[in-house]
Amino acid sequence: MGLAEQTELEAKAKTKGLMEILKENVSEYFMFIALIVIMIYFSFTTDGAFISPRNISNLFNQVGYIAVLAVGMTLVIIIRHIDLSVGYLAGCMGAFAAIAMTRWGMSVWVVLPIVLILGVISSLVMASPIAKLGVPAFVSTMAAGLIFRGALLLATMGTGTIVIKDQVFNAIGNGFIPDIMKIPALGNRHILTLLIGAVAIVLNIFTSLRTRRAKIAYKFEVPSFGLFILQMLLMSVVIGYIAWVLSGYNGISWSLVLVILVVAVFQFITTKTPLGRHIYAVGGNPEAAELSGISVQKITFIVFGAMGFLSALSGVMYASRLQSATTTAGLGFETDAIAAAFVGGVSAAGGVGTIVGSIVGALVMMSLNSGMNLMGIDSSIQYIVRGAVLVLAVIFDRITRKNQ
Amino acid sequence: MENPILEMKSITKEFPGVKALDNVTFSVKKGEIHCLVGENGAGKSTLMKVLSGVHPYGSYTGEIFVEGELQKYNNIRDSENAGIAIIYQELALIPELTIYENIFLGNEISNGVVIDSNETILQSKEILKKVGLDINPETKIKTLGVGQQQLVEIAKALKKEVKILILDEPTAALNENDSENLLELIKELKQQGVTSILISHKLKEVLAIADTVTVLRDGKTVTTLDAKADLVNENVLIKNMVGREIDNIYPERHGIEIGEEVLHLENWRAFAPGLGREILKGLDMSIHEGEIVGIAGLMGSGRTELAKSIFGNPDHYRIEGDVYIRGVKQNFKNPHDAIKAQLAYVTEDRKGNGLVLIQDVKRNISLANLKEIAKSGVIDENEEIVIANRYRSDLNIKTPTIEQKVRNLSGGNQQKVSLGKWLFVNPGLLILDEPTRGIDVGAKYEIYQIMNELVAKGMSIIMISSELPEVLGMSDRIYVMSAGKFTGEMPVEEASQEKIMELAVDY
Numbered sequence: 001m002g003l004a005e006q007t008e009l010e011a012k013a014k015t016k017g018l019m020e021i022l023k024e025n026v027s028e029y030f031m032f033i034a035l036i037v038i039m040i041y042f043s044f045t046t047d048g049a050f051i052s053p054r055n056i057s058n059l060f061n062q063v064g065y066i067a068v069l070a071v072g073m074t075l076v077i078i079i080r081h082i083d084l085s086v087g088y089l090a091g092c093m094g095a096f097a098a099i100a101m102t103r104w105g106m107s108v109w110v111v112l113p114i115v116l117i118l119g120v121i122s123s124l125v126m127a128s129p130i131a132k133l134g135v136p137a138f139v140s141t142m143a144a145g146l147i148f149r150g151a152l153l154l155a156t157m158g159t160g161t162i163v164i165k166d167q168v169f170n171a172i173g174n175g176f177i178p179d180i181m182k183i184p185a186l187g188n189r190h191i192l193t194l195l196i197g198a199v200a201i202v203l204n205i206f207t208s209l210r211t212r213r214a215k216i217a218y219k220f221e222v223p224s225f226g227l228f229i230l231q232m233l234l235m236s237v238v239i240g241y242i243a244w245v246l247s248g249y250n251g252i253s254w255s256l257v258l259v260i261l262v263v264a265v266f267q268f269i270t271t272k273t274p275l276g277r278h279i280y281a282v283g284g285n286p287e288a289a290e291l292s293g294i295s296v297q298k299i300t301f302i303v304f305g306a307m308g309f310l311s312a313l314s315g316v317m318y319a320s321r322l323q324s325a326t327t328t329a330g331l332g333f334e335t336d337a338i339a340a341a342f343v344g345g346v347s348a349a350g351g352v353g354t355i356v357g358s359i360v361g362a363l364v365m366m367s368l369n370s371g372m373n374l375m376g377i378d379s380s381i382q383y384i385v386r387g388a389v390l391v392l393a394v395i396f397d398r399i400t401r402k403n404q
Numbered sequence: 405m406e407n408p409i410l411e412m413k414s415i416t417k418e419f420p421g422v423k424a425l426d427n428v429t430f431s432v433k434k435g436e437i438h439c440l441v442g443e444n445g446a447g448k449s450t451l452m453k454v455l456s457g458v459h460p461y462g463s464y465t466g467e468i469f470v471e472g473e474l475q476k477y478n479n480i481r482d483s484e485n486a487g488i489a490i491i492y493q494e495l496a497l498i499p500e501l502t503i504y505e506n507i508f509l510g511n512e513i514s515n516g517v518v519i520d521s522n523e524t525i526l527q528s529k530e531i532l533k534k535v536g537l538d539i540n541p542e543t544k545i546k547t548l549g550v551g552q553q554q555l556v557e558i559a560k561a562l563k564k565e566v567k568i569l570i571l572d573e574p575t576a577a578l579n580e581n582d583s584e585n586l587l588e589l590i591k592e593l594k595q596q597g598v599t600s601i602l603i604s605h606k607l608k609e610v611l612a613i614a615d616t617v618t619v620l621r622d623g624k625t626v627t628t629l630d631a632k633a634d635l636v637n638e639n640v641l642i643k644n645m646v647g648r649e650i651d652n653i654y655p656e657r658h659g660i661e662i663g664e665e666v667l668h669l670e671n672w673r674a675f676a677p678g679l680g681r682e683i684l685k686g687l688d689m690s691i692h693e694g695e696i697v698g699i700a701g702l703m704g705s706g707r708t709e710l711a712k713s714i715f716g717n718p719d720h721y722r723i724e725g726d727v728y729i730r731g732v733k734q735n736f737k738n739p740h741d742a743i744k745a746q747l748a749y750v751t752e753d754r755k756g757n758g759l760v761l762i763q764d765v766k767r768n769i770s771l772a773n774l775k776e777i778a779k780s781g782v783i784d785e786n787e788e789i790v791i792a793n794r795y796r797s798d799l800n801i802k803t804p805t806i807e808q809k810v811r812n813l814s815g816g817n818q819q820k821v822s823l824g825k826w827l828f829v830n831p832g833l834l835i836l837d838e839p840t841r842g843i844d845v846g847a848k849y850e851i852y853q854i855m856n857e858l859v860a861k862g863m864s865i866i867m868i869s870s871e872l873p874e875v876l877g878m879s880d881r882i883y884v885m886s887a888g889k890f891t892g893e894m895p896v897e898e899a900s901q902e903k904i905m906e907l908a909v910d911y
């Protein structure tokens with residue numbers, strides 16, 4: 001696609017300006033802006049410690065196991081349910097993986113798929129009374145949570161903490177992608193990370209241009225070309241900056257790779273596929289969805305199945321990070337995941353919420369954590385601040401939505 | 405009767421992208437019945453929501469005077485206290501509560517701590533007497549028919565001193581008998597000095613009951629007429645509403661060939677889930693290509709249940725009997741199976757189970773047929789916009805953009821979205837359940853025309869309707885249903901209103 005061709009296309013485009021776009025999407029952009037503000041604030045109050053490559057890298061690793069849960073929780077809340085069992089299920093699956101590897105001597109490559117499948121199955125069993133009989137998810141998942149917790153205690157009975165020695169397994173939560181070479185001129189920087197960053201920037205520009213062209217061909221309204229360039233520039237700077245920072249400290253971690261994969265897959269499913277539409281329709285009006293040929297039961301199973309998969313993944317990531325399975329693993333994860341989803345704009349009434357929003361929500365909550373830790377703020381105050389932020393975010397969301 | 409009880413002056417109300425009311429002036433005399441008519445989206449409901457404080461003072465421009473005094477309502481409570489009661493287009497009762505609990509909801513009679521049930525029940529009885537409802541106030545709302553629920557709504561409004569009673573399309577969901585009862589009640593209230601404002605698309609009842617009629621079009625007042633004047637008739641109203649004349653409300657169809665049998669029911673029975681009251685009692689039915697079959701009957705005679713039982717049985721009735729589509733026996737497990745067999749069902753309750761209100765117009769239209777716009781599993785959103793825009797213009801859906809949430813559309817335009825959604829499925833057999841409920845005369849005509857075009861292409865249509873003129877005007881053949889049975893079946897040439905009514909109350 002040549003520049004001349006693009007110019008010709010642009011001449012025909014119907015465009016809209018910045019204010020219009022901002023007005024249409026306040027609530028979507030707000031949390032993103034809030035996240036950046038929070039990050040800048042902590043960078044100042046911690047003399048740059050917060051924004052140091054090491055801390056950012058750590059932050060991404062810490063956010064990992066909550067982020068994948070938040071993705072699943074978003075779907076669950078969209079279809080008007082809740083899942084209180086995710087933390088215990090994650091803990092349980094982590095312990096299972098640990099036992100399978102250390103006591104039964106199974107290979108990590110066998111254990112991982114088994115754990116993920118087991119997560120799906122447990123969640124599906126738990127979801128049957130919800131999907132088939134209409135038992136409230138609140139009750140069913142709380143009960144399942146108790147059972148998973150009991151199972152975790154049983155598994156770790158006697159030994160307590162189970163230490164994991166498997167290198168591959170432990171790399172999931174602590175390792176980084178390998179590098180391809182060293183370029184002395186760039187010092188110790190991680191070259192593959194920089195390369196991936198560059199590829200991501202190019203891909204983003206390329207796909208955005210393609211979407212824009214299709215829209216113009218259909219004679220639809222698009223942001224003005226100047227604005228489009230600005231958008232691209234901003235995205236490129238953000239991606240480039242993150243890649244640059246990470247390359248200064250070991251590069252991209254395997255945790256981050258997993259999170260990006262999960263987000264990409266689920267973002268794609270929810271925004272681009274019929275299945276995604278069906279999920280939103282079931283959340284928006286289950287009766288109308290059913291009469292439109294969508295099986296509410298099937299969607300419920302699919303969503304809880306996905307939640308089970310992600311819970312198991314979260315459990316693996318956490319156990320790997322600690323290099324052990326502990327009796328308290330998973331405690332309170334559900335609160336963090338639910339909070340991330342709500343801060344990210346999910347509505348408890350159903351049918352509203354996005355994957356990216358919830359990830360931003362998770363980042364906001366974890367940034368608060370990390371920043372306040374660096375500032376040496378007592379955990380009592382930290383809880384209060386996080387509670388306040390959660391409720392403020394939801395209040396803001398309600399207000400902007402009402403005004404629309 | 406001379407000085408106005410209500411004056412609304414230069415009312416303008418804007419929503420993002422829509423000027424719903426544009427400098428509207430509206431004046432109501434004390435003690436009269438004032439009807440408000442206009443096309444779907446003309447602004448009738450919005451004007452009444454401004455009056456009742458749903459849209460609070462400050463969110464619109466202009467002034468409201470009640471008995472000469474400037475009013476500034478911040479919420480519904482303020483307007484209620486000023487003696488204005490509104491009954492909305494959609495019923496707002498709580499089904500699980502009893503009649504008396506609903507009537508006094510938000511105004512519970514108590515000794516400060518504990519609710520005084522006996523006193524409440526006693527007072528409820530008095531109020532129910534006023535609306536002519538002889539029924540135990542301890543009955544739960546969900547066991548009542550729509551007509552009775554409507555009366556409870558009015559009773560609820562009347563528990564306080566009411567000067568102005570606003571009713572937004574109260575008879576849309578009522579059958580002829582219930583409608584008549586309701587209109588009688590409004591006349592009676594008039595005797596007691598209550599001023600009423602009534603919104604309706606049923607012009608016959610407007611002319612029968614109104615003292616004055618105001619016509620709105622595109623958010624502006626077109627005219628205010630003395631309904632008792634000789635020159636005022638349906639045609640005059642229509643002309644003012646839509647800006648042109650419509651001579652024949654039911655467009656004619658000619659030379660449509662009746663083809664092979666599409667649907668065949670044999671001894672079709674349905675029982676309620678659980679203990680299983682018999683809802684449908686052995687129905688035999690047959691519909692052919694190119695045919696419009698009307699199903700008449702009273703509310704609660706089982707017509708919607710019949711439609712749902714055929715359309716994949718989403719309410720999980722226990723079913724006996726056979727259904728054949730084009731000669732092949734079917735066993736639909738859910739609506740999805742029915743859609744695959746080219747059935748479509750436009751529900752009577754668009755808000756409850758027809759539309760996803762929090763989603764926009766385009767997503768609602770594409771919902772039942774996403775595979776049509778998906779390429780290798782990915783939805784082509786550009787194609788979706790094209791299709792949504794096509795139905796928007798074909799059906800004349802009034803909305804600023806197809807990105808508008810359906811919740812923000814007027815009632816009639818929501819109905820059109822619901823219809824568009826099922827036309828996009830391109831079915832072989834279309835089941836329409838009260839297709840023109842809440843739809844203005846102009847749009848009705850358009851929908852009838854679309855129905856004619858569809859059958860001309862070989863589609864079959866089942867039309868469930870409580871409006872007898874519509875059944876008689878549009879059907880080729882008519883089934884009359886009563887208490888879960890067909891009490892009659894006849895070609896339209898042999899049908900008449902009297903005959904149908906007789907069969908409809910035949911048990």
Ligand SMILES: Nc1ncnc2c1ncn2[C@@H]1O[C@H](COP(=O)(O)OP(=O)(O)OP(=O)(O)O)[C@@H](O)[C@H]1O
Pocket residue numbers: 419420422423424442443444445446447448449450451802803812813814815816817842844
């Ligand atoms: N909350 C809202 N947000 C945005 N637009 C609205 C809202 N409420 C009403 N509108 C728009 O205002 C216009 C007038 O709507 P209104 O409901 O008053 O029509 P109506 O005359 O009652 O029609 P109908 O006969 O179909 O009930 C419509 O175009 C509608 O889409």
Ligand SMILES: [Mg+2]
Pocket residue numbers: 448449450493572814815
């Ligand atoms: Mg209305």
